[in-house]
Amino acid sequence: MIMLNWAILIVPVYLLAGNKELTPSDVLEVSIPEVTVTAGGSSVIKMKVEIKKGYHIQANKVNDDLLIPTTLKINEDKNITTGRQEFPPAKKFKLEGTENFLDVYDGTFEIKIPFKTIKKIPKGKYLLNAKLNYQACDNRSCLFPKSIRFSILVIVI
């Protein structure tokens, strides 16, 4: 009897799960270790992007200007200036049936963001709001361009 109740419970959960629309975090996740820096000092933020299995996203440099490259926008703080972002080299994704390749990222990759603080920055915690823009595809679909918002914690000691 108990098993029968489980059967009744499992069926609707299974069906409901299939109707949930993907959210940006279903496609990729961003993680950033907190960064510590001294006043007037500089450091590098190392941001990890983990793309879910089966998906790829367009690289930061794309070989066709119609494609949506992966870009990172950071809202700067008046005390913290970020420098030129460093994206990893792209992987080649063959467009089957053609001689063309896409430049993409899949799996896990890192974006390095150098930054510096002004000398008069007070000690404390600073949050830099950021947004990663990307366009993802898997074997069966290409998703509309999406953004994922997050904050980067910088601790000034």
Added chain:
Amino acid sequence: MKSIWKSLVLFAAISFSIVSVAQEQQPMLGQPAPSFALKAIDGKTYSLEQLRGKYLVIHFAATWCPFCNAEAPYLQELSKNYRDKGVEVFIVDVKEDKALVEKSFARFNFSFPVLLDEDGAISTKYAPEGVQPDLARHEVPLASNLIIDKQGKIRFYSLLNTTTFDAKLTKLKEKLDSLLNSK
């Protein structure tokens, strides 16, 4: 107790195979194509009703879609080669504005209409039920190709599959030839 477990396993297996088959086989074949009346970037409105009596090839696209853009030159070629045979080619651009579509697709010099499905409503109507249930419905038909026959029925519907991607539209042309030859 054992039989309940067996039933559960059987149910899961059947559900899985239904979903798999729905995704592998062409959906909506033989069904009446959902009606549409859309404005094209040339300013004219095209409706399924007014196109009755012709074979239609419809490709759902967006300017940023890499697979759509890879097919674009072959759609143009198809349009050129099949127009005299009573085949009209259309792109239905999904959820983008006219200015962007016009500018982005200029490079392809399409001689056929590019229709604007700006709110994604038509694309949603063409999303086969049960296919890709985790996507927004207007996203499902992106990069798909359809053939609609003279009576307005769907005769070919290839959803995107990047592992067997057919940029040159070989299978679509085979089907089109077979439909044209069986007249």
